[in-house]
Amino acid sequence: MKVVEGNIASPLGFSADGLHAGFKKKKLDFGWIVSEVPASVAGVYTTNKVIAAPLLVTKASVQKEGKMQAIVVNSGVANSCTGQKGLEDAKEMQALTATKLGIAPDLVGIASTGVIGDFLPMAVLKKGLSKLVVNGNSHDFAKAILTTDTKEKTIAVTDYFGKDEVTMAGVAKGSGMIHPNMATMLAFITCDANISSETLQLALSKNVETTFNQITIDGDTSTNDMVLVMANGCTKNKEILPETPAFDQFCQMLSFVMTDLAKKIAQDGEGATKLIEVKAEGVANELDARMIAKTIVGSSLVKTAIFGEDPNWGRIIAAVGYAGADISVDQIDISLGDIPVMVASSPVDFDEEDMADVMQADTIRISVNLHSGSSSAKAWGCDLSYDYVKINALYRT
Incomplete structure (x- = not known):
């Protein structure tokens, strides 16, 4: 092709x-x-x-x-x-x-x-x-x-x-x-x-x-x-x-x-400054993987953190927990770009300067591995900016 x-x-x-x-x-x-x-x-x-x-x-x-x-x-x-x-x-x-x-x-x-x-x-x-x-x-x-x-x-x-x-x-x-x-x-x-x-x-x-x-x-x-x-x-x-x-x-x-x-x-989301791509892997089935990926990328707290270039991975793990999937929460890995922030459901230290480079990019890639299956899925969204509110507050007028 x-x-x-x-x-x-x-x-x-x-x-x-x-x-x-x-x-x-x-x-x-x-x-x-x-x-x-x-x-x-x-x-x-x-x-x-x-x-x-x-x-x-x-x-x-x-x-x-x-x-x-x-x-x-x-x-x-x-x-x-x-x-x-x-x-x-x-x-x-x-x-x-x-x-x-x-x-x-x-x-x-x-x-x-x-x-x-x-x-x-x-x-x-x-x-x-x-x-x-x-x-x-x-x-x-x-x-x-x-x-x-x-x-x-x-x-x-x-x-x-x-x-x-x-x-x-x-x-x-x-x-x-x-x-x-x-x-x-x-x-x-x-x-x-x-x-x-x-x-x-x-x-x-x-x-x-x-x-x-x-x-x-x-x-x-x-x-x-x-x-x-x-x-x-x-x-x-x-x-x-x-x-x-x-x-x-x-x-x-x-x-x-x-x-x-x-x-x-x-x-091209309204007011967007960054594309967010979430990959959920190591999940028991594809439906749960899609639900987890969509929930993360749809979280207003995740989206605002990305806009602020804040590597607040706590919002990501919280979204995993309320995604509605049947999961084990004991062996979850999370990475922002290629930088791990959580391994086996425990926080890990990372270099702040390296992370700043990741968060300033136009595309932010979030990876979540549950280590509980062979299914994976991706979802896409954007950050939530001040301009989003302005565009939609004035859409009709």
């Missing part, structure tokens, strides 16, 4: 565009991804009980049609908690896009992100839609979906399946309200591989738990998060089937793309 320069339109048969429609004052805020042909599709959606209208419409279309040919996205207005009118607006957003492209409405996925409780300005949407073009500026799509993000999040990779080169690309937005089982996160992945919707869903479900569901920013879960994967088969490789070496290879490719996007989201 090879990482290449590219964007969401890099796979064969895909194009994209992004522009400023007027959902936001100045920044790009509207875009789409279009496939030349109907593509296999798979999706995962927010676990929040309150689900935004665009997700309801998109999920219903995926389940009904099993194919998708376009995804249209606006940022600035979430169209969430907007009642029957919001649902009607979402359906109109889908129908208008389908009419412009000359395809069936159920082949269009829609997504919105931004302020909850505001209605979609349909005049703005229609004006923006009139300006979107197939084979437009594909780099601008990544900008058009952002809200409080500070940077675009994209990746493209290639790999050979036999003699056929398959390209996969991903784009995401997400900065705050990111919590395990996703949230205020949108991620779109395109691929030119020949794979059915059922097999694609199997691959997505297999990998989401160890990637997007292992990031946390602030403990909140939004109403609009969604991951959609489209594979249009334009490479014309031999169909990828479950329980085959090709399927395992495809899953590795998908996992790489999803992990990269997940880490970029965590690193």
Whole structure:
């Protein structure tokens, strides 16, 4: 597998565009991804009980049609908690896009992100839609979906399946309200591989738990998060089937793309100054390992200590203890970077100057070894800074 320069339109048969429609004052805020042909599709959606209208419409279309040919996205207005009118607006957003492209409405996925409780300005949407073009500026799509993000999040990779080169690309937005089982996160992945919707869903479900569901920013879960994967088969490789070496290879490719996007989201958390990566190992089972890693990276006390560059490992061991995993607490090792701070559940001395170098880095790696099994897991998040409070205190005003 090879990482290449590219964007969401890099796979064969895909194009994209992004522009400023007027959902936001100045920044790009509207875009789409279009496939030349109907593509296999798979999706995962927010676990929040309150689900935004665009997700309801998109999920219903995926389940009904099993194919998708376009995804249209606006940022600035979430169209969430907007009642029957919001649902009607979402359906109109889908129908208008389908009419412009000359395809069936159920082949269009829609997504919105931004302020909850505001209605979609349909005049703005229609004006923006009139300006979107197939084979437009594909780099601008990544900008058009952002809200409080500070940077675009994209990746493209290639790999050979036999003699056929398959390209996969991903784009995401997400900065705050990111919590395990996703949230205020949108991620779109395109691929030119020949794979059915059922097999694609199997691959997505297999990998989401160890990637997007292992990031946390602030403990909140939004109403609009969604991951959609489209594979249009334009490479014309031999169909990828479950329980085959090709399927395992495809899953590795998908996992790489999803992990990269997940880490970029965590690193771009609202007000973040540092990426935190936690590895829990030596755990009895994978679920407990994931719970421990997520609990540590989600701890407000751990996050503030990292922001303050304070190696307060007591907050880490405390998080291990309340993670809800069935563990033994007698042989726990903890390291910050490559410096041990606890061995066999007892504190160890460390050089303060060496530790200062570790804590000043842009990425802080925390390792916890329970010495009670062979399972491990990683989770990603960011520190909690003064700017996080400022950004969220003034988000709507």
